[in-house]
Amino acid sequence: MDERLTREIKELLAKEGIKVFGFAPLPSPGELEELLCSDYLDSLPDSLSYMKKPAWRDPRLFLSWARSAVCVALPYNTTRESSTEHISKGRAWISRYAWGRDYHDLLRMKLKPVRSLLRALGFKAKIAVDSFPVLERTLAQRAGLGFIGNNGLLINPDFGSYLFLGEVLTDAELLHTEPLAMMCLDCAKCVSACPSGALTGNGRVKPSLCVSSYNVEWKGELPSSAPLFAGRLYGCDLCQEACPYNRSAPLSDEKGFEPGAGLFAPELNFFLNGGAEIMETLIKRTPLARRGVRGLRLSAERIRRECQTKSEETELSS
Numbered sequence: 001m002d003e004r005l006t007r008e009i010k011e012l013l014a015k016e017g018i019k020v021f022g023f024a025p026l027p028s029p030g031e032l033e034e035l036l037c038s039d040y041l042d043s044l045p046d047s048l049s050y051m052k053k054p055a056w057r058d059p060r061l062f063l064s065w066a067r068s069a070v071c072v073a074l075p076y077n078t079t080r081e082s083s084t085e086h087i088s089k090g091r092a093w094i095s096r097y098a099w100g101r102d103y104h105d106l107l108r109m110k111l112k113p114v115r116s117l118l119r120a121l122g123f124k125a126k127i128a129v130d131s132f133p134v135l136e137r138t139l140a141q142r143a144g145l146g147f148i149g150n151n152g153l154l155i156n157p158d159f160g161s162y163l164f165l166g167e168v169l170t171d172a173e174l175l176h177t178e179p180l181a182m183m184c185l186d187c188a189k190c191v192s193a194c195p196s197g198a199l200t201g202n203g204r205v206k207p208s209l210c211v212s213s214y215n216v217e218w219k220g221e222l223p224s225s226a227p228l229f230a231g232r233l234y235g236c237d238l239c240q241e242a243c244p245y246n247r248s249a250p251l252s253d254e255k256g257f258e259p260g261a262g263l264f265a266p267e268l269n270f271f272l273n274g275g276a277e278i279m280e281t282l283i284k285r286t287p288l289a290r291r292g293v294r295g296l297r298l299s300a301e302r303i304r305r306e307c308q309t310k311s312e313e314t315e316l317s318s
């Protein structure tokens with residue numbers, strides 16, 4: 001284990017303003033098989049079928065040389081309120097993580113100095129931020145960045161769960177950090193807060209019931225089997241808003257995560273009828289760009305239809 005190199009990496013991360021980091025060995029294929037078992041893979045909605053590729057169960061099929069991961073977490077909490085009060089006033093909701101600058105680019109930038117150091121010393125190194133078949137929560141948990149909460153997310157006891165995860169995968173043997181104990185105890189606020197029953201209560205998520213599998217990941221027309229969107233245009237924050245660890249979560253140092261113009265609790269109408277060009281401009285360089293204008297319109301249509309059905313039902317019953 002390279003103690004000196006581990007220390008140098010810590011110094012580089014601190015210079016980049018990264019406060020939550022650690023080092024983990026890459027899991028062996030057998031360890032991942034349990035998490036990505038056939039029952040789980042068979043239950044995936046079409047939007048996540050990419051997780052069935054063998055490399056997810058064995059990252060070494062993809063990066064045969066990788067031994068360790070430098071894991072980091074970047075807080076994205078901002079001063080703005082949570083979703084419930086806005087949705088109840090008829091506004092659409094865009095998840096907190098998608099309000100501002102795309103975290104993929106930002107995290108990659110912060111991880112580049114570590115990659116350069118490793119490469120300069122003759123090691124192999126690749127940056128991963130949602131870009132490789134690696135289970136980032138499991139790696140972060142192993143690296144001691146936090147524990148997997150009942151909401152399935154990595155929770156850091158000081159920073160909560162509004163965290164983006166990223167890694168540098170390398171063949172260097174780094175000094176690994178110790179995992180933290182699970183601290184949710186018997187709290188199940190997130191489980192009760194999830195309107196579609198996507199949380200099993202033991203840190204596992206049922207992706208086919210999580211609204212994000214549809215309003216973030218779905219390509220094309222939405223299936224009728226999708227859970228109610230209930231105002232959620234992109235992503236969902238309910239299981240995180242209910243979490244006591246997020247009540248006093250420190251604010252992010254990154255001002256770029258504050259909501260961009262028109263993205264905080266927007267009028268649904270804008271996404272139904274707004275011009276494509278102005279929408280493109282608003283979502284540019286945010287995580288929403290991945291869904292694109294067409295995807296956002298389809299979600300907005302879905303919300304409008306749900307509202308119509310609800311008011312028709314109310315009329316019938318009165």
Ligand code: B12
Nearest residue numbers: 095135136138148152153154164165203204205212235236
């Ligand atoms: C596919 C995906 C989704 C799918 C869900 C798939 C799933 N099973 O959870 C959907 C589209 C639903 C989704 C939703 C969201 N996602 Co997502 N997603 C991913 C992605 C690309 C892969 C995750 C995955 O499928 N893993 C399969 C499961 C089986 O493995 P896992 O992720 O390691 O997590 C499990 C294990 O840790 C296990 N576990 C439980 N207890 C224990 C204990 C121990 C000791 C161990 C080892 C493991 C373990 O349970 C966990 C949950 O199933 C990752 C990026 C990546 N490459 O990892 C982002 C990622 C997990 N997502 C992220 C985010 C932010 C979200 C949302 C909050 C976005 C939003 N606001 O809508 C929601 C949260 C939903 C939730 N409660 O989990 C972040 C999570 C950050 C964090 N603090 O944990 C990630 C890491 C992206 C990133 N780079 O920051 N996501």
